[in-house]
Amino acid sequence: MENEYICKEKCPHFNKISEVKLTSPNDDSVIDLADMFKIFADSTRLKIICAIMKEELCVCDLCELLGLNQTTVSHQLKTLRDSKLVKYRRDGKQIFYSLEDDHVTQILSAGLSHISEEAENEQL
Amino acid sequence: MENEYICKEKCPHFNKISEVKLTSPNDDSVIDLADMFKIFADSTRLKIICAIMKEELCVCDLCELLGLNQTTVSHQLKTLRDSKLVKYRRDGKQIFYSLEDDHVTQILSAGLSHISEEAENEQL
DNA sequence: TAAACATATGAACAAATATGCATATAAAAG
DNA sequence: CTTTTATATGCATATTTGTTCATATGTTTA
Numbered sequence: 001m002e003n004e005y006i007c008k009e010k011c012p013h014f015n016k017i018s019e020v021k022l023t024s025p026n027d028d029s030v031i032d033l034a035d036m037f038k039i040f041a042d043s044t045r046l047k048i049i050c051a052i053m054k055e056e057l058c059v060c061d062l063c064e065l066l067g068l069n070q071t072t073v074s075h076q077l078k079t080l081r082d083s084k085l086v087k088y089r090r091d092g093k094q095i096f097y098s099l100e101d102d103h104v105t106q107i108l109s110a111g112l113s114h115i116s117e118e119a120e121n122e123q124l
Numbered sequence: 125m126e127n128e129y130i131c132k133e134k135c136p137h138f139n140k141i142s143e144v145k146l147t148s149p150n151d152d153s154v155i156d157l158a159d160m161f162k163i164f165a166d167s168t169r170l171k172i173i174c175a176i177m178k179e180e181l182c183v184c185d186l187c188e189l190l191g192l193n194q195t196t197v198s199h200q201l202k203t204l205r206d207s208k209l210v211k212y213r214r215d216g217k218q219i220f221y222s223l224e225d226d227h228v229t230q231i232l233s234a235g236l237s238h239i240s241e242e243a244e245n246e247q248l
Numbered sequence: 249t250a251a252a253c254a255t256a257t258g259a260a261c262a263a264a265t266a267t268g269c270a271t272a273t274a275a276a277a278g
Numbered sequence: 279c280t281t282t283t284a285t286a287t288g289c290a291t292a293t294t295t296g297t298t299c300a301t302a303t304g305t306t307t308a
Contacts, residue, residue: 060131
């Protein structure tokens, strides 16, 4: 049942499928990619990323800026740390966060340009 | 309690915060952006996107290619349709899906280049 | 027009996850 | 060395979401 094709007639299109299989990324890459996009798929984390894009901020700055609970911010910062998207340095009692590299910015701006074009299309 | 600052001393850094507020996208944009990244944050949807990147495929092709339930594929295609990332055309009983525009590809490749650099760094 | 086929949709369930409370850790100040 | 301050973490919970089953819709063919 699992191995039977769903369609009976001219579908599936075997030649198309075999070609796609050749050019598609492997399963592990796709899962890694999805995990990476998951990080960007939350507005709290996105706000944090946008905030520390230009200059480093401490946890407390982020709480104040985003109007969020300190716990919430710290949890999301841990997620960002674990995914290697941010770096941090301690200065006394405070810990300052900043972006790890500019891939983050690139992904973000690719997303933003899609969003903004969508907004344009809706105006028409 | 909500409106009190968490830190008492030299934090928060008001000048930094006010500058960040000026350059950060507004809340609605951030939510839209997060919603958009959510679409990419699932390996099934990513596989579908990669598969129809070069040429259109029907639902059944996708099921066969990805080894997934027809219902699962259709549900994810609906998500992709709703988010305007894919377009489709009917040909008899079959429905062929393809990418709506090349923003999708751009976002994907931005993500992939981050992933691949991460892999390089781990080899060192 | 009835049956077969390709795809879509609704409901239910399980798994993932974002948030907040309580508390732990770590640094500085008194 | 005790207290205060800044941040992190474990746990509980509510919400979201991906998958599947059952079934509906739309198209073709007999």
